[in-house]
């Protein structure tokens with residue numbers, strides 16, 4: 541009869557080599573078990589540490605990404621329907637009405653009467669710093685749709701799409717000084733004129749700092765509207781808009797959203 545016992549090894553009735561095989565097998569098993577328990581222990585420690593860390597964070601403190609005035613900014617455009625290509629045919633309204641509707645939808649929160657009801661008028665040109673406990677609700681400054689002037693959709697409800705002079709809105713999460721746009725690559729004469737609203741594409745300091753969505757309840761990010769009043773028709777026009785400002789990095793080659801945005805305009809028209 542065979543006996544296989546772990547620990548004080550007994551090899552009875554077997555050849556020596558068989559016995560050695562069994563031993564190494566059970567040794568491997570032991571090692572495996574040891575590492576299993578070891579890693580489970582490590583995982584437990586890790587979760588415990590993370591849990592402890594989370595307990596010490598206040599829900600009212602915006603995370604480090606949320607807070608810093610000069611955090612590397614991410615940029616978004618509106619309309620954003622089919623990625624970063626905005627293509628339409630001026631003579632076919634069905635190709636641009638989705639863009640126009642998306643802009644109107646997005647700007648609802650910026651309607652003058654909505655802003656007047658929810659937010660306050662702030663003095664321009666200075667940070668709107670609010671004291672009080674960190675869980676106290678913070679007031680937000682008005683950003684009225686009418687400030688976007690020719691890109692507000694008020695006078696021209698098609699935001700210029702019906703004439704091949706489309707408006708695009710930029711929204712970003714941190715404080716830039718201003719925005720400029722240029723042809724990303726190719727012939728620079730494809731983009732002859734861009735208007736910026738409000739105030740030549742500047743951002744007022746009054747919209748900062750942002751205290752986080754938990755307390756800054758009625759906050760609406762400031763916007764800059766780009767009005768492409770003279771852009772080449774019937775062609776792909778790759779455009780890059782950069783945010784400029786203290787501490788803003790906008791030239792990282794492999795990140796097209798870090799401090800800048802790249803998109804393509806295609807506006808068809810009968811010449």
Ligand SMILES: *[C@@H]1O[C@H](CO)[C@@H](O)[C@H](O)[C@H]1NC(C)=O
Pocket residue numbers: 629630631632808809
């Ligand atoms: C734009 O629309 C017009 C009118 O429907 C049409 O004749 C023209 O071919 C269209 N252009 C393109 C590039 O689709």
Ligand SMILES: *[C@@H]1O[C@H](CO)[C@@H](O)[C@H](O)[C@H]1NC(C)=O
Pocket residue numbers: 657658659677678679680757758
């Ligand atoms: C947010 O807006 C509502 C009206 O929609 C207003 O009653 C409230 O006071 C505002 N909150 C702050 C903190 O301004």
Ligand SMILES: *[C@@H]1O[C@H](CO)[C@@H](O)[C@H](O)[C@H]1NC(C)=O
Pocket residue numbers: 690735
């Ligand atoms: C805004 O649009 C109006 C009417 O189309 C035009 O007369 C005016 O020049 C435009 N303003 C700017 C700054 O382009």
Ligand SMILES: *[C@@H]1O[C@H](CO)[C@@H](O)[C@H](O)[C@H]1NC(C)=O
Pocket residue numbers: 727728729
């Ligand atoms: C850019 O385009 C304009 C007009 O389309 C042309 O006159 C000019 O030579 C082009 N420049 C370059 C560098 O291709």
Ligand SMILES: *[C@@H]1O[C@H](CO)[C@@H](O)[C@H](O)[C@H]1NC(C)=O
Pocket residue numbers: 738739740
């Ligand atoms: C925008 O730029 C024009 C010309 O450079 C200048 O006259 C105007 O005052 C500027 N507007 C603002 C709000 O800075």
Ligand SMILES: *[C@@H]1O[C@H](CO)[C@@H](O)[C@H](O)[C@H]1NC(C)=O
Pocket residue numbers: 791792793
């Ligand atoms: C980005 O811009 C900064 C400041 O202008 C410059 O020092 C840096 O070399 C630039 N980096 C690249 C990759 O162009």
